[in-house]
Amino acid sequence: MTEEPSNDAGLGLWLACVEQLSQDLPEQQFNTWIKPLTAVVAEDFSKVTVYVANRFKLDWIRAQYAARISGLLEDLYGQPVTLELALAHRESVTRTYVRPYQAERSSPSDAPTLLPVSASAEEASAPAFRNRLNSALTFETLVEGTANRMARSAAMHVAGSPGHLYNPLFIYGGVGLGKTHLVHAVGNQLLKDKPDAKILYIHAEQFVSDVVKAYQRRTFDEFKERYHSLDLLLIDDVQFFANKDRTQEEFFNAFEALLAKKSHIVMTSDTYPKGLTNIHERLVSRFDSGLTVAIEPPELEMRVAILINKARAENAEMPEEVAFFVAKNVRSNVRELEGALRKILAYSRFNQKEVSIQLAREALRDLLSIQNRQISVENIQKTVADYYKIKVADMYSKKRPASIARPRQIAMYLAKELTQKSLPEIGELFGGRDHTTVLHAVRKIAAERQQLTELNQQLHVLEQTLKG
C-alpha cells in the first residue's frame, strides 16, 4: 500500500530544529553532539523524545543543549513542546530507523517514528566499507559548471585511465565546494569499471591517526602493506598534515611507492600546494608535480541547477523561480545551498505548504536577515588589512608600494561589491580618493579575478569572512 508516512510533519519539525542548530553551532560541535541524535515526535507534537547514545552524552546534551533545543522546538511549533532525553537502545534504533524524507511507507500511524538528523547518521552507524567510498557521491550526482569544469574533467580522466596523466591530481578550493564529492566520484567510477581495483578514500586526519597507531603498536609493516599496495589513493584535506613530521614522512614514502608502481593519487586541500604551510618542501613539490586544479565557488546558474537536482533527489519539486531566489541569496558554497534547501523542504513539509518564493523567504528568514546585515566599508578595510598584514591606516594613506596599494585596491573592489556605496563615497572613505581611482581598482581586480586563481581564492576567503 502506498500510504504517506504518518509522522511526516513530526519529521519536518525535528529536521527544521536540527537545521537551525546546524546554522547556529560551530560545525564541529554540531557534528559531535547534534548530528548523531535521533528523535521521536508525538503525534500531537506535545512531546519530543531525543535519543542519545550513552549516559555521558546524555548529561552533556542536557547541560549544554537541552534548553536551546526546547526553545527552538517551541519557536518552530508556536507552542510549548516538552523535551525528553532518553538513552538510545541500539536494536530499537535500527529497527525503526527512518531516513529523512523517505520515511518507511508502511509505518503504522500510531507507532512513533525514529527520526535521524540526517542521512549520513545512518551511514555513520553502518559498518565502514573497506574502501570508505560513499556510493552516493558520483559524477552523475555532481552538477557541472564553469566553477568545477576543469577539475571534473581531470578527475574523469583519472578515473578512466588511472596511473597515466595527471598523477598526482591535486584539487583545491574553499569549503563546501565539492572537493570530497569529486574524489569519491573518481573512486566510484573506477570501482564500477574495475571492481577488483584496490581503492582507498581517506581523510588526512585519519591518515595521521593511522600513522600514530602504527607507531604505537609497532605495526608499520601492516601499515605499509595497506597503503603501498593500493591502485588508487584518494586523500582529502592534506593541509591537515601541517606540523606532523612523522606523518609527512610516511606519506612521502607511500607517495613514492605508489607513483613508482603507477598507482594513482588524488588529493584535496583548501589551498594550492605552494600556499600550504608547515609542510616539507619536498612533499609540496611532489604535490605540485602532476596536475593542480582549482574548484571555484559555483556561479548562479550552477547553484540553480544544484538546487533543482538536489530537490529532485529528495523527491521534491523546486520551481525554477524559487531556485533562482535561493541561489541569488545563498552564494558562498554548495554545503550552505544544501542547508538552505533542507530548511525549505522541512518547512514546507511541516507546514504542509507548496514550495514558493514566499515560503522560501519564511524558511530562510534568519539566514536572509544575516545577509542583509550591512557590511561596512570600515569592516572591509579592517578585514583586508588583517588578511594582508598591513595597517588599517594604510587604507587611507597615500603610500604607493605594491604591498600596500594592492590590498587597498582589493578593499575598494570588495566595498563596491558588498556595500551599496557609490564610487565617490567609497573614494571618500579611502582617504579622499577620486572616484576614478576607485573605478580603476574595481575594474582591475574584477578582471584579474577572472585570470588569477590565487587572487580569486583570496577574495573568496575575504568574502566569506565578511559575510560571517
Ligand SMILES: Nc1ncnc2c1ncn2[C@@H]1O[C@H](COP(=O)(O)OP(=O)(O)OP(=O)(O)O)[C@@H](O)[C@H]1O
Ligand atoms: N557540483 C556539485 N553538484 C552537486 N552537489 C555538490 C556539488 N558540489 C558540492 N556538492 C555537495 O555539496 C556538499 C559539500 O561538498 P564537499 O563535502 O564535497 O565539499 P568540500 O569541498 O570537500 O568541502 P570541505 O573542504 O569542507 O571538506 C556535498 O554534499 C556535495 O555532495
